[in-house]
Amino acid sequence: MHDVLIVGAGPVGLFLACELGLAGCSVLVLEREPEPGSPWRAHPLGSRGLSPGSAEAFHRRGMLHPLLEASGVHDQGVDADGPSPPRGVGHFAGIVLDPAGVDLAALPFRLPGPAADGLFTNLEAVETVLAERADKLGVEVRRGVTVTDVVQDDESVVAHTGEQAYAARWLVGCDGGRSAVRGRAGFAFVGTEPQFTGYVMVAEVTGPDELPRGVHLTPQGMYLRLSDEHIGMMDCDGGAYDRTRQPTAGHLQTVLRRLSGTGVTLGAVRQVSTFTDRAMQATTYRRGRVLLAGDAAHIHSPAGGQGLNLGIGDAMNVGWKLAASVRGHAPDGLLDTYTRERHPVGARVLDWTRAQAAVMRPDPHGWALREVLRDLLATRDGTTRVFERMSGTSIRYDLGSEQPLVGRNAPEFRLEDGTFLGELLRDGQGVALDFSTGRRLRAAAAGRRGRLRYASGPARNDLGLDAVLVRPDGVIAWAGARDFGPEDLEGFERAADRWFGPS
Incomplete structure (x- = not known):
């Protein structure tokens, strides 16, 4: 019997597996996909931004440099003279912010370090680095295995996969937004229904009208053109089209023309997927010997790109606590602090994405709200606040201390000998x-x-x-x-x- 079963070999499941393997736990990861590679996880559709907090997690486990290499990032340096303005802040509801507007004086606990700016990567690079690390730590990953049921008692938990059963002392569901673990283990999943259908695609764009690059809010919704063929759209249809049918080139062209106000024509559509801003969260992240992390614990709109970062934060938080429980030296109640600390963080992200959906509504109320926010976010305080939220700088767990640093992610202290x-x-x-x-x-x-x-x-x-x-x-x-x-x-x-x- 293994110490821990992890269901799902995405970034969150693999990061957690590495944390447990590092502590000497025996870990088995079950993944329903038969192969690790997929066009959906590579650039461009698999592209993701890692916040400084997530990049620090990789740095603190010695995986940042391999991830930089796998991501094709070669200019990640350290400013030894003090914190410098971030390279990017991102956007709020399509309102792109200027990183030069961040007030560094309002970030007293930010110190320079290898991960201070985060990085732009893709799921394939993240999973490759984590899988190699997990293998070195003795973690076993079995692919092509679909979990159909979860049964637990006071001593163990069993994952059933049809004809086979896998037993462990603990089980963590990292199996995505439609988590089988969450449903079979009886977790309540509550929240709000979607306002829009989102599309991401790789497609040829032609026609007499130019489709400019960047993020564009329009009276009908929002569209993004990130490269010649990488396009995103958010259509405020109440989520009506998401996963109900495969989008055709004709449907995608109709939506793009309406959102962009152009007469562009779509040629070959090589890849397309849909999503919504449905925002749901498990009411607790632990039921007995079963825990949840990542999208299995919370789903929300990808606006702002916080899903991967939120999941890595879950894995970093619960990994050492679960390992201490396995090894028998966990103080009383340690594992219960996982839900207590991470559930409020997830709830804040869900509200952050709900607010963006409200701002992007294509009606007079949404437009009025957008213009007010545009002015506010252009201020130094507004830009700084968005950076704090997007970077993870604002996260502080309530550990019962008034000391302002306690409960926060540690600044990247550097000793005089150069050690971070x-x-x-x-x-x-x-x-x-x-x-x-x-x-x-x-x-x-x-x-x-x-x-x-x-x-x-x-x-x-x-x-x-x-x-x-x-x-x-x-x-x-x-x-x-x-x-x-x-x-x-x-x-x-x-x-x-x-x-x-x-x-």
Whole structure:
């Protein structure tokens, strides 16, 4: 019997498998697709943007450089002189924002690092890097296997696949928006119905009228032309066309002409798929020994490209907690913090995409709202706010501390010898990072060897702190002020007990 079964070998399932394999857990991944490659996962239709938070997750596990190479990115450097404006902010409901408008002074915890700008990649590159890593960690992936039922008791959970059954101590459903695990394990899935049908296609475009590149809001909806043949459309039809029938070239041309106000003609349509802005979320991410992550836990419009990033955040959060439960050193209630921390993050993303759908409505109300937002988002505060939300900078878990860094993704602290915090996190342990030379946390960290590593030395920018305790997922669990005293050591011990168990 395996420690953990993961259903779904997409980016979220594979990232989680790597987290568990890194901790020494025995992991079996079941995937219904018989082969890993697919035209839908390669560029252009498989193109995705990784936020700085997601890129940091790859950096903190030593996978950023392989991902950059697989993605064809060669200019990802580090600005040693301090944070620089982001290369891109993205858009809100088709309103494209200028990255030069981001107020860096309003981002006090942003430090330069290898992942500060995120990156543009594709699903094929992500899955290739993760699959290679999973294989090196001893993770087994079985393809062409469709899960039809999930049954659990107090000791184990069994995934049925027709004639065969697979047992494990835990099971995680990472099997997408139509998750079989979610349905069979009895999770409630609630939310709102769609406002539009979206289309993405690779097709030839001809005709006397020019179809300009970029994101375009029109009185009828929105269309995007990302390259000569890569086109996206959002048609506010209440989601009527999504997956009810295969879109024909004639239908796609009709929609494109209406949305763009042009007489363009579609030639050969090589690839096309549809989606909606349906926004649904599981009411809990855990039922007994079954957990959900990624699209199995939440679905929403792809506007803003947050789905992949949200799923990687789920995997990073639950991976070390589930591993600690498997290995028997998880403090009481540790696994329950997964839903408590990640469910509100998912709910915020769903509302963020709902708001964009409302703004894109092709009616007088939508147009009025769009013009108001266009003015607001053009301000420095508006641009900065969108960057915080899209980059993950604004995420802060409620860990019961008033210290402003606690609960946030750790800044990329860099020691004077050049070592980044991300490099200290590569073995999947937490880090007690002591910026002083007194080594006051060494003994407390040593008592949790194998769960928590100790590192010390001056930092190039310590943000006015004397020491920090960082969870394996890169979240600050405790921070000590400059006037470090006995009460700070006691606070460190309490936080270490809470997240890593007693020494």
